[in-house]
Amino acid sequence: MLHLSGITKSYGTRRVLDDVTFDITPGRLTGFVGGNGAGKTTTMRIILGVLSRDAGDVTLNGQPVTTADRQRFGYMPEERGLYPKMKVLEQIVYLARLHGFPKADATTRATALLEELGLGERLGDNVETLSLGNQQRAQIAAALVHDPEVLILDEPFSGLDPIALEVVAGVLQARAAKGAAVLFSSHQLDVVERLCDDLVIIAGGVIRAAGSREALRAEHATRRYELVSATDAGWLRTEAGIEVLDFDGGYALFEADSDETVQRVLHRAVAAGDVTSFAPRRPTLAQIFTEVVR
Structure with missing residues (x-):
């Protein structure tokens, strides 16, 4: 289990996170929702070690998260970060090899993952020639290619048509079913409600509600x-x-x-x-x- 406890972050006199505490549980999809500027992306970046925190702890199975632990994390930023001139398969194979997989293994797992995401016919296309929705699928493949134990996704459903959304949702559900702890943010509340097992609501850098979807629905009924x-x-x-x-x-x-x-x-x-x-x-x-x- 990934546990955040008392995470606080300020920029000058402006506090952007205030005592943020919640869990991301293996085998479950956790929806992370809030308005623009609520603190979602800052929280994710602190989990990943990209940003420092002023106070609080991030632990994995009761121990402080280390650099080695984070190598088993997968991250998809809201901003696309793939090389536009590289071919789709070449790009994902390259990222798999950065995680230490031999070329043959990297190629096998990258091909299978891209086919699972519906990009099997676009393996030889340059990333920049893909539609925005297909670029989003390729970005998700980049986060998944090393079979991460913890998956952090910032707006993974942005720009997806209904068919692509169902494909991506199925892939994420399958990863959770295999034991991955998945945290994803989204402004599409209907999608979050349908997919998430657990829910975290943040506003103004403060957690306003957290718990299982059904428990929160019962609590606020x-x-x-x-x-x-x-x-x-x-x-x-x-x-x-x-x-x-x-x-x-x-x-x-x-x-x-x-x-x-x-x-x-x-x-x-x-x-x-x-x-x-x-x-x-x-x-x-x-x-x-x-x-x-x-």
Whole structure:
């Protein structure tokens, strides 16, 4: 497990990270979200040792992270960093060899990875001739070619069309399933919500929420329920303790002031006719994000 504890960073009098603490767990995808300037990239660079920290610790399996440890990390920066004049396969083979793989092994693993990412037909193309989305896939290959134990990705889904996004998401899920600890940032909250196992929300350099996706959804849940019935649910509008948020005949989305009110509504709905569905509406990541950063 990669653990950040009390990470603090300032530039002059401006504190950009303040007591940042969270975990990145092997075998899980951790989504790292926040607005522009929230501190995501600075945090990632401190994990990688590119930036120094003013205070706090970064540990791997309980021990301070060393240079040797970081050689087993994979990093994809938000800015593309590949050589534009090099051919795609040549570029990834070169990076694999920098990690110590013999040429034959480097070529085999680079070819397989690029094919997995959907770039099998572009191996001989110069990087600069690729579309932005394909350059993004090649950048991800550069981060993955040495099978890192910890993977840090800054906006990996930027510029990807829906098909490419699914391909990249599948590759990252497969790496997590093999035991890699994956941290990725993204402004696409719907993608983060769908993919992440764990979630970290940062604003103004401060962690506002951190934990498993389902635990955070449960923690921030309100008494908001959906009712689907074979009969008209218009009676909810006059029910005490209820605020109807959406209504369409037998469908209603409502908020209740207490658990007792919820039970009373359920009993009345059952008595009024066939109830197809009666279930709590968990908050979306966008709703949680808005709540904790406001």
